[in-house]
Amino acid sequence: MSETPLPNIFDLTPLNPSFNENPHALLDRLRSECPVHRDTQAGSFVLTRYADVRGVLSDTTLWRDPDKAEPEAVLQKRIREERIEGIEMEQDEGRKGILLLDNPDHARIRNPLAKALYKRVARCRPQVERVVDEILGRLDGRAQFDVMADFAILVPIDVIARILGVDDTRLAEFREWSEGVILTLNPFRTPEQTSVLVAAAVALSDYMKELIGARRADARDDLVSDMVALQAEGAPISDGELSVNLQSLLVGGNLTTTDLIGNAVFHFLKNPAELEKLKSDPTLINSAVEEVLRFEGPVDITGRIASRDLDIGGCPIRKTQSVMLSLRGANHDPEVFPDPHRFDISRTSTPHVAFGGGTHLCIGSPLARLEAQVALPALFNRFPKLRLTKPDAPPRWRSLPFFRGLQDLIVDT
Numbered sequence: 001m002s003e004t005p006l007p008n009i010f011d012l013t014p015l016n017p018s019f020n021e022n023p024h025a026l027l028d029r030l031r032s033e034c035p036v037h038r039d040t041q042a043g044s045f046v047l048t049r050y051a052d053v054r055g056v057l058s059d060t061t062l063w064r065d066p067d068k069a070e071p072e073a074v075l076q077k078r079i080r081e082e083r084i085e086g087i088e089m090e091q092d093e094g095r096k097g098i099l100l101l102d103n104p105d106h107a108r109i110r111n112p113l114a115k116a117l118y119k120r121v122a123r124c125r126p127q128v129e130r131v132v133d134e135i136l137g138r139l140d141g142r143a144q145f146d147v148m149a150d151f152a153i154l155v156p157i158d159v160i161a162r163i164l165g166v167d168d169t170r171l172a173e174f175r176e177w178s179e180g181v182i183l184t185l186n187p188f189r190t191p192e193q194t195s196v197l198v199a200a201a202v203a204l205s206d207y208m209k210e211l212i213g214a215r216r217a218d219a220r221d222d223l224v225s226d227m228v229a230l231q232a233e234g235a236p237i238s239d240g241e242l243s244v245n246l247q248s249l250l251v252g253g254n255l256t257t258t259d260l261i262g263n264a265v266f267h268f269l270k271n272p273a274e275l276e277k278l279k280s281d282p283t284l285i286n287s288a289v290e291e292v293l294r295f296e297g298p299v300d301i302t303g304r305i306a307s308r309d310l311d312i313g314g315c316p317i318r319k320t321q322s323v324m325l326s327l328r329g330a331n332h333d334p335e336v337f338p339d340p341h342r343f344d345i346s347r348t349s350t351p352h353v354a355f356g357g358g359t360h361l362c363i364g365s366p367l368a369r370l371e372a373q374v375a376l377p378a379l380f381n382r383f384p385k386l387r388l389t390k391p392d393a394p395p396r397w398r399s400l401p402f403f404r405g406l407q408d409l410i411v412d413t
């Protein structure tokens, strides 16, 4: 065992430059030396072994609501504060995003939303293809572009706008608000950024309410109309709850899907043999996307709160204590993924945990997968000679804690 103290959760964020450079040096150490680690600064246990992480995710009796955690669980509490600070929403609404809800409210809101969203995602491939083609069309003739700003950021926003049913005339504003509300995820935002966030959140919330009213009066072929129809059939969701949860599709889905596409392009360009493999067998696209999610998933951690006394790997955890799950650590556990730090799109191994699991399993996972499965082949087909402009320069990872994505990704065509 090493003499150096074990890393705490803040060392496992981009605040620590060495984590940014290579997250696995610290995660591997934690997994092998103390896989169920009590981090006193965060007031939480940190789990890095796949079996433990999977076990906690699958236990649907555990809590998610930070208000149920013991006072020491400062990181969990901070998540709640971050989400409502500065945003003037009715208390009731602000607290009804499914991510931090427990049953029965979680199931009451999530079930109808999931039913409507999954049905729509199952038939929206042509819409996604159109969005991707349109964005790539704008890049025709460019010798160089930024995969992030010119492609990966644009795709998820336009796709979710089409799914929700945002009117074409409001698309430009919707894009602006969508970028604004993403700032919710940044605990280190400047006061100016907080003002942008608050303005965007208020405008988006007003627009959602307007859209719900408009679709109730005159239904169209979109998710908002589907949800209004489910309400009319008896789904017990208020308009406020609906509005908040439709907005959470943007907050939860845009940056993450952007990063999935960006991380995928980066690792394929860094691993040309894997790109060749995909090009010569396009049916590998699904396992390729799963490997990107495992290898460099966009979300680092999720959390639960013990709803009873637990024993994890021989370590006692008391009711109300917080448990943080390192999804990245679990996805690189050598017990489960042989040679875990190798990017290999033909792996047919155990499923990764990049989307969490159990009752809170990412509701947008089918959509994120679909977008990546469409976007990546379309990009590589349109630009068959795509390469990194500076192949030897270190990648510029964003500094957002608990998310992993690139600030920019400049390529030559």
Ligand code: HEM
Pocket (backbone or CB within 6 Å): 057, 098, 099, 100, 110, 248, 249, 250, 252, 253, 254, 256, 257, 260, 297, 298, 299, 301, 302, 303, 327, 354, 355, 356, 357, 358, 359, 360, 361, 362, 363, 364, 365, 367, 368
């Ligand atoms: C690659 C892209 C994405 C990743 C890596 C990701 C990851 C995650 C993770 C780790 C969770 C927490 C799960 C848990 O605690 O067990 C989550 C929840 C959630 N995600 Fe995603 N997500 C992605 C895309 C999306 C998209 C596209 C949407 C919306 C369309 C979305 C909306 C949500 C929502 C609303 C929740 C809360 C679900 C609940 O608590 O019941 N996500 N996501």
